[in-house]
Amino acid sequence: MQSRGNQKHDPLGEFEALVLMAVLRLENEAYGMRIHAELEQRAGRRCSYGALYTTLDRLELKGYVSSRIGEPTPERGGRAKKYFSLDGAGRAALSQSYQATRRMAQGLEPHLGGAAW
Amino acid sequence: MVRVLSNRFEVVWALGGATYVLGLLWRPHHCWIHDAGFLIISLNVATWMTRNLGPAVGRMPSILSRLQILCADVGMPFSAGNFRRKWTYPSILGAMALSIGLQIAAFIWSRAHVLLHLLSDGLSLVSILGFLAFILTLRRIIKALDQLEAGQYGAAPAPPKSAKFILLLLPKQNREHLIGDLEEEYSTVVLPEYGERKAQFWYWWQVLNSIAPILWSRIRRIISIALLFRRAR
Numbered sequence: 001m002q003s004r005g006n007q008k009h010d011p012l013g014e015f016e017a018l019v020l021m022a023v024l025r026l027e028n029e030a031y032g033m034r035i036h037a038e039l040e041q042r043a044g045r046r047c048s049y050g051a052l053y054t055t056l057d058r059l060e061l062k063g064y065v066s067s068r069i070g071e072p073t074p075e076r077g078g079r080a081k082k083y084f085s086l087d088g089a090g091r092a093a094l095s096q097s098y099q100a101t102r103r104m105a106q107g108l109e110p111h112l113g114g115a116a117w
Numbered sequence: 118m119v120r121v122l123s124n125r126f127e128v129v130w131a132l133g134g135a136t137y138v139l140g141l142l143w144r145p146h147h148c149w150i151h152d153a154g155f156l157i158i159s160l161n162v163a164t165w166m167t168r169n170l171g172p173a174v175g176r177m178p179s180i181l182s183r184l185q186i187l188c189a190d191v192g193m194p195f196s197a198g199n200f201r202r203k204w205t206y207p208s209i210l211g212a213m214a215l216s217i218g219l220q221i222a223a224f225i226w227s228r229a230h231v232l233l234h235l236l237s238d239g240l241s242l243v244s245i246l247g248f249l250a251f252i253l254t255l256r257r258i259i260k261a262l263d264q265l266e267a268g269q270y271g272a273a274p275a276p277p278k279s280a281k282f283i284l285l286l287l288p289k290q291n292r293e294h295l296i297g298d299l300e301e302e303y304s305t306v307v308l309p310e311y312g313e314r315k316a317q318f319w320y321w322w323q324v325l326n327s328i329a330p331i332l333w334s335r336i337r338r339i340i341s342i343a344l345l346f347r348r349a350r
Contacts, residue, residue: 076300
């Protein structure tokens with residue numbers, strides 16, 4: 001799917017945004033297990049691998065991420081990794097979602113326990 | 118039925134079992150039918166053992182000496198008692214042959230020799246139990262030997278196979294990657310930190326958690342198709 005430039009993107013769900021951020025943060029190391037661990041460590045978000053892959057598939061279908069098959073390793077029982085990377089459309093959608101959250105949160109810091117955006 | 122009775126031994130086993138049950142149902146008037154059934158089963162077990170386990174038993178002394186050498190190499194204790202197991206198989210076979218002999222004697226002198234019957238039945242039962250124990254021991258020894266030779270002794274336990282089997286329900290597109298991720302986390306993170314039992318529980322929990330949404334979405338799809346079809350009619 002092509003990037004939509006400055007077009008409005010499909011709004012991201014909270015979990016989708018977290019997954020995109022994890023993919024962005026992990027750069028070249030973004031595969032299932034690492035994304036899963038990142039979500040748990042940074043966001044405290046526990047999810048099943050099934051839910052994670054369903055979300056990643058949906059994001060790929062929307063054109064926000066793209067995937068490539070990596071090398072098989074012995075600790076994975078000889079199975080290959082599937083690496084994900086953020087596409088232009090995904091970056092734009094994430095930025096849009098982040099800006100929207102930021103705008104909405106502006107002035108609400110005292111109510112949100114002093115959380116800075 | 119055809120698949121179950123796929124070879125001669127299974128047919129004879131079924132025949133012997135049926136005769137035995139028939140004899141039991143008609144007892145005491147048709148005691149010889151029960152005896153004949155028992156005899157057929159015993160002879161069949163003895164023949165099967167001789168044919169199928171013979172080669173493995175022939176290899177027992179060499180298997181055990183190889184095992185001893187390998188154990189010495191890696192500094193593992195090896196009980197000398199294991200060598201005595203090479204006598205287990207002939208003993209079982211001997212007990213079974215004696216039991217069959219007694220059964221034949223009891224079959225010929227039927228009612229007059231109840232004690233002979235009981236002795237023969239007991240001996241057969243003991244020899245069948247011994248035979249099962251022998252097979253289990255043999256399998257354990259051969260498995261340990263294979264592991265030692267492959268240098269895998271003490272290797273990390275693998276995730277439960279049955280759980281992996283359930284993962285076949287996942288869509289093909291991501292199945293391999295998902296199983297790979299689960300296996301990697303299992304072997305590199307969960308197993309070293311929590312031990313085998315908790316790691317296996319964790320694996321099962323992940324599998325069920327991963328399968329549940331997919332199964333639910335399939336069920337919903339089937340229900341909606343069924344509802345659409347009903348409305349269209």
